[in-house]
Amino acid sequence: MLYPIELWVHGAGGCSGHPRGCQAKTPPRRAARRTGAPTAAGIARGSVLCVDSGTLARTLGHMAETSRPQHLIRLADFTPAQIDDLLELSRRIKRKTGRAQLPGKTAGLLFFRGSLRTRASFEAAMTQLGGSTINLSAASDFWELESQVGSVMDGKAPEHVKDAAAVMSAYVDVLCIRPKPAGNSWAIDRKDAEIRTWASYSSVPVINMESALWHPLQALADLMTLREALNNLRGKRLAIVWTNSPTPATGAVVNSLLHAALSQGMDVRVAHPPGFELDAGVLDEADGLARENGGSVETGLSLADGVRGAQVVYGRSWMSLEDYSNPTLAATRRARHAGWMLDEKVLASGDDARLMHAMPVRRNLEISDGLLDGPRSLVYQQAENRLHSQKALLMQLLRG
Ligand code: CP
Numbered sequence: 202m203l204y205p206i207e208l209w210v211h212g213a214g215g216c217s218g219h220p221r222g223c224q225a226k227t228p229p230r231r232a233a234r235r236t237g238a239p240t241a242a243g244i245a246r247g248s249v250l251c252v253d254s255g256t257l258a259r260t261l262g263h264m265a266e267t268s269r270p271q272h273l274i275r276l277a278d279f280t281p282a283q284i285d286d287l288l289e290l291s292r293r294i295k296r297k298t299g300r301a302q303l304p305g306k307t308a309g310l311l312f313f314r315g316s317l318r319t320r321a322s323f324e325a326a327m328t329q330l331g332g333s334t335i336n337l338s339a340a341s342d343f344w345e346l347e348s349q350v351g352s353v354m355d356g357k358a359p360e361h362v363k364d365a366a367a368v369m370s371a372y373v374d375v376l377c378i379r380p381k382p383a384g385n386s387w388a389i390d391r392k393d394a395e396i397r398t399w400a401s402y403s404s405v406p407v408i409n410m411e412s413a414l415w416h417p418l419q420a421l422a423d424l425m426t427l428r429e430a431l432n433n434l435r436g437k438r439l440a441i442v443w444t445n446s447p448t449p450a451t452g453a454v455v456n457s458l459l460h461a462a463l464s465q466g467m468d469v470r471v472a473h474p475p476g477f478e479l480d481a482g483v484l485d486e487a488d489g490l491a492r493e494n495g496g497s498v499e500t501g502l503s504l505a506d507g508v509r510g511a512q513v514v515y516g517r518s519w520m521s522l523e524d525y526s527n528p529t530l531a532a533t534r535r536a537r538h539a540g541w542m543l544d545e546k547v548l549a550s551g552d553d554a555r556l557m558h559a560m561p562v563r564r565n566l567e568i569s570d571g572l573l574d575g576p577r578s579l580v581y582q583q584a585e586n587r588l589h590s591q592k593a594l595l596m597q598l599l600r601g
Contacts, residue, residue: 270406275415290593301331309373313339313381319410322587348398366402379410387525406598420457422586435466440511443473444567445541446518454559456483463490471500472507474538476521509550515557516543544569
């Protein structure tokens with residue numbers, strides 16, 4: 202954001218007629234405070250500031266900080282109160298018929314890999330709110346992008362994320378990115394550098410549409426669905442269960458869900474075969490969230506122990522981080538756990554348990570037809586809630 206401010210930086214000689222002796226001839230319409238840095242909010246358009254170099258540095262630093270857009274890379278970027286507000290707004294949006302709330306606003310959607318729900322729900326949300334989308338897929342719709350800062354761009358990519366983010370920021374009001382993790386090293390991919398690079402160069406809010414580590418949009422819809430099913434979540438038991446699939450995702454959905462549920466004081470049980478442990482940093486944070494919010498977390502459980510006594514069972518296939526960059530080893534490991542499927546018999550050991558899954562779901566491999574199509578399934582409700590919760594998010598971010 203640009204601030205049309207005239208600045209006088211006074212030197213050692215000083216000046217008169219302006220705060221702290223500035224040499225400027227034009228009278229100040231608004232003087233800087235004599236102590237501390239003026240805030241960005243306190244600076245009127247076209248105002249004159251007379252500051253020394255130390256104050257100038259503090260002022261510019263503060264302005265940069267306060268003028269940064271609110272990004273959503275992970276759910277923890279929002280405060281618990283903001284998340285509660287979002288969920289309440291989502292609930293109200295779902296109950297009422299739509300009203301155009303964002304006329305003239307545009308969302309830019311950039312997909313570096315496939316999507317059904319995220320893409321369609323964002324497009325429907327913006328259209329129903331009276332806005333529009335620019336929807337672009339990598340490979341077919343825009344140039345290959347370089348994201349390394351300072352690199353000599355003599356490789357395949359003719360454009361840098363820095364430039365693409367600056368250009369797109371001029372066209373749209375929010376930038377939604379689904380990056381594609383490189384898949385060569387979990388230690389590198391877990392940093393989510395690509396989406397963070399977009400966020401650092403964008404002057405409009407950046408929304409993460411599922412990176413290697415986080416899927417905050419799915420977590421918002423999941424919290425909404427959990428509240429609809431269980432009302433107050435404190436003390437309720439959620440089982441997150443690994444399911445078998447030849448195309449497992451990263452742990453992004455599960456990581457975000459785990460933190461979201463623990464932030465609500467839930468008791469979370471994570472069941473998975475050996476070798477499918479979640480990211481150690483995510484688990485450390487999960488322990489802290491359980492302590493802070495009075496919930497609990499247990500991991501590494503068997504399928505039967507995980508589901509027993511659960512009120513909601515959430516199925517998801519995720520990659521082993523031990524063979525993250527080796528598809529052959531990963532396939533061999535997965536083949537040993539083909540029995541990790543959810544069906545009505547497995548769910549019967551829950552506490553009147555309901556079923557959730559972020560989708561896409563492999564029928565009769567991850568979850569049986571009977572369970573997916575039966576009365577315990579919340580999966581379509583969950584997918585529908587992506588629409589309502591993303592409308593709420595867009596309204597919070599774009600209406601100001
Ligand atoms: N759950 C989810 O994000 O679905 P898509 O990958 O189809 O967008």
